Amino acid sequence: MIMQLAGVPRVSLCNLPTPLHEAAGLSRALGGPRIFFKRDDETGLAIGGNKGRKLEFLIADALEKGADTVISSGSVGSNYIRMSAAAARKCGLESVSVLIGEMPDEIQGNLLLDQVFDSEIHVINEPTNEFMCKNAANPNLVGDIVKSIADEKRKEGKNPYILPGAGFGPLGEAGYMVAASEISDQCYDLGIRPRYAVIAAGSGSTMAGLALGLKVLNTGIRVIGIDMSRLRTIEAFTERIVGTARDTSEYFSLPVTLDADDFELYDYAGEGYPTPSPEAYEAIKLVAETEGVLLDPVYSAKAMAGLIDLVGKGKFNKDDIVLFVHTGGIPALFAESALVENLNPKEIRIINV
């Protein structure tokens, strides 16, 4: 697989390999299995996260095509938008962000950082979840708006490159085949043979790339995706993952592709995207208190809530090794106004002198 990716243009944006370490405190608190974290929250680009790996291939493609501007689309709180703006800036490109969702009262988290990168921001001011679901059924909704912004840029004499939403497609998935290869090497070095890898699934592209890479490398690690948004049914989501893996496999002439029974997908979306579930808050608290690791309320905490629930349901044996792929999203913690009341922390004691 590495051979197939060897000639593919790629820019260096991330600190790789990201760490892979045991989460013994969490395993103990849950009463097994052995849990290890793959720390893709530490990819390094502008506070890190999974999208950095995808952008290494996507921004390289933009540069190959002579682009001077990248246009990225996602939700108002999107990590991908934050990271694509950072990646564009690092590579000397202009950044345009097309955001879906209501503007919050206070500009915080990813949206604040988009402004730090001085991205040109356009907002489709519609209810986030409703519009994301509509767009999942008909991607032209956002696609047409993005195309018209690209036309405007061309009229201004620019050469825009439209990034695929969520980094979906072969180039984005190449980033997660690289991650699969890293995981395979790190497990070999640590002398462990994980049975499962648990990961948040939004568009499904990250898990598709990971599962495909792990299959090509014959690691025997089965990917469990946690649907944290419910933009579509599990059946439709499964088809989407199989479909994009097939496209990726063909694009890179890989010897295998993914079948539906190569992975598992579970719905832990709660009230849907981007609303955190009560279980996600509990997961944030548990992982902070047992591992000193931060989860984000939209993606990684729901994925962890799924993992915790599956442990409770007896999905894993006590001596199984389960990788939790932490996909980042940390800036969303700062934009979550309900965080403190849901975590119920100790009262702050004021000292009056």
Ligand SMILES: Cc1ncc(COP(=O)(O)O)c(C=O)c1O
């Ligand atoms: C922090 C985080 N985790 C997971 C995901 C899901 O990635 P994908 O859309 O490739 O399924 C995203 C997507 O935006 C994300 O920002």
